[in-house]
Amino acid sequence: MKIKTIRIDASKCTGCRACEMICSAFHAEQKYSIANPKRARINVFKDEENDVYVPVLAGPYTDVECLGRNTVTINDKEYGECSFCRASCPTRVLFKEPDAPEIALKCDMCGDEPLPMCVKWCMAGALTYVEREEAS
């Protein structure tokens, strides 16, 4: 089975959100007719003050919020619970259609596109596309 992967190098991210923008434009009903990062299937977590930039791709939808929560400490600053989570879940608004929160947004690797759009628009090289074969 061919596995499509996006490798994220957070240290290269410029925080430009081009990935969010182009993801939303590509998935518009009429391709590229709109732009709206809040409808993207990728989210760039940013804390400029602490120089933390982490692109997160939308993972699966879950209809119950998780019970185990974690924290992450980077450069002595603690980040709570959901900052780097990929799930579209009942606790937060991220990875849902803004006007229709019942619709979850999940990264689909841009279907048949030769290159995922966010990778194509990420000039900084923070996102790279890797395909690998895996025994199913």
Add this chain to the structure above:
Amino acid sequence: MAYGWMGSGLEVDLTAGTVEKKSADPKLYESYLGGKGINIKLFWDRVSPEVEPFSPENLLIISAGLLTGTPAPAGNHGCISYKSPLTKFFASSSIGGFWPAELRHAGYDTVVFSGKSPRPVYLWINNDQAELRDAAHLWGKDTKETQSLIQKELKNDKVQVLCIGSAGENMNTAATIQHGSTHSASRGGPGAIMGDKNLKAVAVFGTKDVSIARPAEFMKFCDIIMEKSESLRNYYSKKTHRTGEFAQEFMNWGVFGNVDKMPADFEHIEARQTEFVSKYLVREPACYNCPFKCLATIAHPDVGPVTLKCTSWWSFMCASKLLDLDFSVRCLDMCFRYGLDHLSAANRIAFAIALYQNGILTKEDTDGLVLEYGNPEVAYALIEKMARREGIGDILADSVAEAARRIGKGAEKYAFHIKNLEIKFHSYFSPYFAFTTAIGDRADTNCAGTGSMTPEGISFGMPIHEYVQRGFSPFPDDWEKFLYVDYSVNYEGLAEVAYYGENLKTLTDLLGICWNPSGFWPFTAIKLDSMLGLLSSATGTDFDEAQAFKIAARVRGLIQAYNVRLGLRRKDDTVPEKFFQQEVVGYQKKKGLKKLDHDKFEEQLDKHYQMKGWNNDAIPTAETLDKLGLSYVRQDLEKRGIL
């Protein structure tokens, strides 16, 4: 609403404490496109020339550009306009980052602030809901703290914030409006207007779509830009911060008028900056949807992370004649937190030191501070005093021109400004630089003034043909006769190059395309044909160069007419007398620069006004105004006896 625009604006009456959503007149968009164009039209209609900058009748208008928030790369700018407390004319300051695009996603193109709030407030725009909130707890807080407090209070870290610091609260005329870690609307004193209005911040969050009329065509132009960007993006960071290559040029070119020569160790600036950056650079961030990396985040053990941009690297080192990058970064961190324009602040420091060194200021005037070059503490102390309006800082907070008047004793000789706006640390001995600055709509060459009709490199005698050949020049490709000229010494052609450059610059302001990749450097990724393509396919209405430039000329003409009513004339379109009179020394002399030639300068000015359809006293003629669709302006100028 038509494609490309959101179609609504917010009307905020700070006196009454009301916020109202208003749909905009489609004609306004068609005739003025966006950003600065919308701002000047609203300003003309609503603010009579007699209104004082610090008065409730003065408006602060923020408009996003027409392409802001679309997929157009670097389409992220907005324009903030007001009557400047510094120049006393209509002025605009440009801002990038993430705020202007967020405003469009909230559903608006424009926010108009009028009146004056009785107590500190901030505006919170959350899609269709907008309200004024108490800001008493934020008053006195620095700009970075203010932003994070607001995000916490609103429980949303995606909220984008514009805000002022102490400098704005204390109505320092060099006060900026800050956003994010480094973005700002800087020159002309917009932060002071917010301070006067008791408006601490404007927070925005939006989830709406920005729409494109002809998407497939639009994306083709995006692809062209992205392709060009790929080969150019490293150039930016290499030139500006990675190697300090530009530092070598900038630092040695006549500093704020008060320093003619840098100390000998400045010959090593390039090596020093390269070393500093390789040690402390942790990231090169970008504004919204921009493929470039003009910013540099420095994580220094003592300060940081601090994100620097453009020429900010060098202003304080110049003013203090001190080759010390650590010092420079600290000064900038202070400026960002206080919300202070680094160019005006550094110019004011150079001015104060010069006065002290020449015996015009003494210890009694400076609270015991010895104002000398080479001492970092002088700059730290003065920045703080200016932001807080303490002691000597109170006098400097008004501008060098005003301070010179108050101090007397010949201080005027050391006050370097154009139309009251402090000059930056470039050499005005370069005819190109002097000319384009003199005729700009905001008297300087940073982002919002049409004075920045560069490529900047031209004024440094950089070889442009290389860029022309690679297709990276912002000018038409058949313009070799102008582009091979070294304008750091020549005059012929200035009128034409400046005319084209001003139209181009104005257009980027209307579209909200950042000027950096569209013309500021001599390696342009976003060329005019791409911009016209984006404009046409976004709106669904075709624009060619002539049509787009006509709108640019309309906007520039309207700004000029507004300011002409305030007394602006040809005599103001000049640079400080020193550059016409004093012999050139040091590095600049080595580079072949000469003092400016008055006659040649004036000759180009005549020609330039003529091309614009202005008379030789810088007033747009009746015929020109009619042609530009500004008959209402002609009538007003006639009524006032100006035409």
